[in-house]
Amino acid sequence: MTRYLWLMIGLTAGVALLFVASLLVGPAKISPLVSLSALIWGDSGPLTLVMREIRLPRALLGIMVGASLGLCGAAMQGYLRNPLAEPGLIGVSGSAALGAVIAIQTGLTAAFALALPLAALAGAAVSVVLLFALAGPRGGSLTLILAGIAISALAGAFTALVLSLSPNPFAATEIVFWMMGSLADRSFLHVTLALPFILLGLALLLPLARGLDTLTLGEDAAAALGTHLLRLRLTLISGVAVMVGTATAVAGAVGFVGLVVPHLLRSAVGARPGKLLAASALGGAAMVLAADIAVRLILPGRDLKLGVLTAIVGAPLFLHLVYRTRRDGG
Amino acid sequence: MMLLALEDLTVLRGEVPVVDTVSLSIVPGEVVGLIGPNGAGKTTLMRGALGLLPHRGRSTLSALTPGERARFVTWLPQSREIAWPVSVETLVTLGRVPYGAGRTALSAEDARAVSAALDQMDLEVFRQRIATRLSGGEQARVLLARALAQETPLLLADEPVAGLDPAHQITTMEVFRRLAYDGRSVVVSLHDLGLAARFCTRLVMMDKGRLVADGMPGEVLSPERLASVFGITAWRADTPEGLVIQPTALSGSAP
Amino acid sequence: MRLLLCLIAGFVVALTQIGIGNAAPARVVSMNLCTDQLAMLLAAEGQLVSVSYLARDERSSAMARQAQNYPVNHGLAEEIFLLKPDLVIAGQFTSQTTVSMLKRLGMPVAIMSPAYALDDVRDRITEMGRHLGRERKAAELIAAFDAGLVALRDTSAKHSRRRPRAAVYAASGYVSGPESLSGAILDAAGFDNVAREAGVPVGGLLPLEQLVLLNPDLVVLPTPWPGASRSEEVLGHPALLALQDRTAAAPLTDRDWICGTPRVLNAIASLVNVRKKISEAP
Numbered sequence: 001m002t003r004y005l006w007l008m009i010g011l012t013a014g015v016a017l018l019f020v021a022s023l024l025v026g027p028a029k030i031s032p033l034v035s036l037s038a039l040i041w042g043d044s045g046p047l048t049l050v051m052r053e054i055r056l057p058r059a060l061l062g063i064m065v066g067a068s069l070g071l072c073g074a075a076m077q078g079y080l081r082n083p084l085a086e087p088g089l090i091g092v093s094g095s096a097a098l099g100a101v102i103a104i105q106t107g108l109t110a111a112f113a114l115a116l117p118l119a120a121l122a123g124a125a126v127s128v129v130l131l132f133a134l135a136g137p138r139g140g141s142l143t144l145i146l147a148g149i150a151i152s153a154l155a156g157a158f159t160a161l162v163l164s165l166s167p168n169p170f171a172a173t174e175i176v177f178w179m180m181g182s183l184a185d186r187s188f189l190h191v192t193l194a195l196p197f198i199l200l201g202l203a204l205l206l207p208l209a210r211g212l213d214t215l216t217l218g219e220d221a222a223a224a225l226g227t228h229l230l231r232l233r234l235t236l237i238s239g240v241a242v243m244v245g246t247a248t249a250v251a252g253a254v255g256f257v258g259l260v261v262p263h264l265l266r267s268a269v270g271a272r273p274g275k276l277l278a279a280s281a282l283g284g285a286a287m288v289l290a291a292d293i294a295v296r297l298i299l300p301g302r303d304l305k306l307g308v309l310t311a312i313v314g315a316p317l318f319l320h321l322v323y324r325t326r327r328d329g330g
Numbered sequence: 331m332m333l334l335a336l337e338d339l340t341v342l343r344g345e346v347p348v349v350d351t352v353s354l355s356i357v358p359g360e361v362v363g364l365i366g367p368n369g370a371g372k373t374t375l376m377r378g379a380l381g382l383l384p385h386r387g388r389s390t391l392s393a394l395t396p397g398e399r400a401r402f403v404t405w406l407p408q409s410r411e412i413a414w415p416v417s418v419e420t421l422v423t424l425g426r427v428p429y430g431a432g433r434t435a436l437s438a439e440d441a442r443a444v445s446a447a448l449d450q451m452d453l454e455v456f457r458q459r460i461a462t463r464l465s466g467g468e469q470a471r472v473l474l475a476r477a478l479a480q481e482t483p484l485l486l487a488d489e490p491v492a493g494l495d496p497a498h499q500i501t502t503m504e505v506f507r508r509l510a511y512d513g514r515s516v517v518v519s520l521h522d523l524g525l526a527a528r529f530c531t532r533l534v535m536m537d538k539g540r541l542v543a544d545g546m547p548g549e550v551l552s553p554e555r556l557a558s559v560f561g562i563t564a565w566r567a568d569t570p571e572g573l574v575i576q577p578t579a580l581s582g583s584a585p
Numbered sequence: 586m587r588l589l590l591c592l593i594a595g596f597v598v599a600l601t602q603i604g605i606g607n608a609a610p611a612r613v614v615s616m617n618l619c620t621d622q623l624a625m626l627l628a629a630e631g632q633l634v635s636v637s638y639l640a641r642d643e644r645s646s647a648m649a650r651q652a653q654n655y656p657v658n659h660g661l662a663e664e665i666f667l668l669k670p671d672l673v674i675a676g677q678f679t680s681q682t683t684v685s686m687l688k689r690l691g692m693p694v695a696i697m698s699p700a701y702a703l704d705d706v707r708d709r710i711t712e713m714g715r716h717l718g719r720e721r722k723a724a725e726l727i728a729a730f731d732a733g734l735v736a737l738r739d740t741s742a743k744h745s746r747r748r749p750r751a752a753v754y755a756a757s758g759y760v761s762g763p764e765s766l767s768g769a770i771l772d773a774a775g776f777d778n779v780a781r782e783a784g785v786p787v788g789g790l791l792p793l794e795q796l797v798l799l800n801p802d803l804v805v806l807p808t809p810w811p812g813a814s815r816s817e818e819v820l821g822h823p824a825l826l827a828l829q830d831r832t833a834a835a836p837l838t839d840r841d842w843i844c845g846t847p848r849v850l851n852a853i854a855s856l857v858n859v860r861k862k863i864s865e866a867p
Binding site: 081209210213214215216217218220221223224225226227228266267270271272273274 | 377380382396397399400401403404405406407409411412413414415416417420421424425427428432460473476480
């Protein structure tokens with residue numbers, strides 16, 4: 001228990017540090033003290049505008065998107081009892097992106113701002129339901145990954161199709177954003193749009209800890225321990241759809257966060273799926289903040305996509321996990 | 331007082347009854363051996379009785395809410411699933427979830443139950459080990475310890491001794507006897523007729539989904555039933571230690 | 586090897602045809618939005634047989650109405666070949682595969698660069714006049730353009746000595762530098778380009794926060810396209826809107842800004858009006 005407490009304190013401190021670092025990193029070189037004082041005390045000058053309207057929402061979205069992806073990865077893995085279940089890899093983020101793109105290109109979002117997260121949420125929900133149906137309750141790796149590949153490919157193709165049909169010449173070039181994700185030039189509009197949904201997702205997923213713990217013993221034993229499996233599944237689907245949908249709607253599909261973070265934290269929480277939830281939310285926030293700092297340091301002013309970095313870290317780990325799953329005969 | 335009452339319990343797979351109008355009741359202090367050949371419906375009977383499968387007929391267990399049921403009956407499934415590399419202690423502590431463990435800090439009562447369960451299954455030395463890295467037999471004992479930690483009046487265990495070494499088979503059956511002595515009851519499905527005869531206070535024999543015999547081990551394990559239900563002959567002897575039964579040959583091939 | 590020979594042969598034919606072509610070509614096809622407009626301005630009656638489909642697009646083409654009078658092409662080698670032109674005029678960024686295919690088919694192809702400065706506008710008009718054998722018409726057009734430009738510069742200079750600082754900012758945070766046509770328009774209207782301060786010569790991505798910190802007096806944004814795109818979202822960012830609240834209302838860049846034709850005078854004129862307002866403001 002104390003070890004878990006220390007882990008959570010450490011992760012929270014890490015997120016706080018990265019949050020401040022994210023506020024201080026940008027293409028415009030400004031000294032840290034000057035930027036922070038412009039942020040906190042403020043004036044009508046351009047520096048306050050930069051800190052409050054550009055960097056602050058970006059850092060806040062980094063936390064929200066990262067926490068969503070980390071938490072959803074841990075939740076899906078706990079439910080399917082499979083460390084390969086990751087929203088980006090198995091097509092949940094891709095489907096959310098499709099929902100968002102449809103809402104944007106049909107003009108729905110212009111009429112009604114909430115349409116963006118809602119459509120992305122619907123896209124994510126469809127794919128999670130489909131995946132759970134195809135992979136079965138035990139989430140066999142092979143079916144899960146195969147179904148995920150098919151769903152990703154289909155969602156990606158439809159996203160590209162919808163963007164290509166757009167009368168807007170820029171839309172067609174934006175498939176990269178939806179596939180790889182970015183936090184560049186996001187504003188408080190996106191923060192206020194996403195925040196209620198992210199909080200709802202947290203409220204849905206974090207209480208599933210006990211149920212996911214009992215699933216360690218399999219569905220039957222979990223049910224006999226008093227876990228309401230149907231309710232757990234529905235809550236999990238809703239929570240994942242809400243969080244991945246919203247995160248994708250504002251930042252595009254950022255892959256691998258939900259894979260890397262639970263994997264790194266699993267042994268630190270004694271592999272307990274319940275404890276992994278909150279830890280992965282914090283870890284995910286830290287990872288996305290760090291990746292978003294890195295994209296600005298590596299190629300300042302070029303909008304390197306977030307997903308490029310997370311994939312460079314995550315894909316080798318994924319291969320390692322596939323290898324290990326095969327060796328263990330999973 | 332009755333711990334479990336089944337009335338005409340029927341579980342269908344498609345149109346076919348896998349458990350066919352079984353009526354049964356369990357009172358405190360019993361170790362009930364559930365025996366029968368493969369596919370007789372032993373597992374389905376227990377899952378149906380728990381309410382984990384849709385069924386016709388009545389079961390006192392499936393009428394309970396999931397929370398009440400978890401504090402009244404423990405289910406130890408045959409599939410020995412340990413999905414994550416958790417410590418033995420963590421795994422056994424899952425048995426305390428029905429009492430709030432995991433939602434709040436572990437109570438002294440929970441800690442006592444976990445230690446007692448580990449102790450009973452001879453696992454105290456494994457407490458901090460990673461459960462998934464133990465051998466198959468050790469994992470089976472860890473899962474049984476988890477079931478014991480739940481400390482419910484009734485325990486349903488599906489082939490808990492399969493794959494255990496003889497010493498631990500006996501340990502396990504003795505643990506069941508002790509539970510019965512303490513006024514609890516155990517329903518245990520078994521393939522080892524020798525253990526069934528030796529340790530169970532009562533045997534329930536199933537064949538093709540039907541309950542074909544229910545009574546004292548000596549009565550249930552009659553040569554006629556062994557031949558008609560299992561298709562075997564067995565050597566049997568009433569010793570001062572109790573009934574000893576050892577299958578010897580297929581009944582068709584007997585001289 | 587045969588292919589190579591064919592290519593060389595085709596190239597030689599093309600060269601000789603352009604070389605001999607002092608006689609004005611009778612059937613000219615234009616494949617590029619900007620060459621379309623120059624050709625429409627200069628061509629003799631019946632000389633221009635097709636322009637690109639973009640020439641009819643109200644959003645991109647300053648001469649969409651005139652383009653209705655010409656059949657359009659979609660830049661495909663096959664349709665252009667079937668028009669049997671004796672001169673094809675393409676832009677520098679026309680698909681290279683199409684251009685080399687046309688050359689292989691024995692079409693004479695003239696390739697014209699885009700305009701990056703007001704001097705380039707004159708050069709392109711001259712060049713197009715030469716291709717079409719309409720040198721005299723080209724000279725008239727240049728004279729009119731120069732007169733218009735001088736008039737605008739005079740008006741602009743009257744307003745104020747101080748040159749306000751401005752940026753031409755587009756989707757994805759693309760800023761036009763001083764060595765671009767947009768930059769030249771800005772300069773002619775009497776504005777300093779903040780892209781120069783940011784070290785952007787021709788054009789490139791300028792993160793929004795750098796633009797905000799440069800704090801220009803004017804931000805010229807593009808006319809939004811129909812449909813929506815994430816690239817354009819930055820143009821509605823609250824930080825940019827806040828910046829614009831403090832500055833003068835700017836006209837939006839439009840079809841007059843795209844091609845180096847005399848129509849850029851319209852763009853310069855609209856900016857000169859803004860400069861007047863800025864200098865009149867307290």
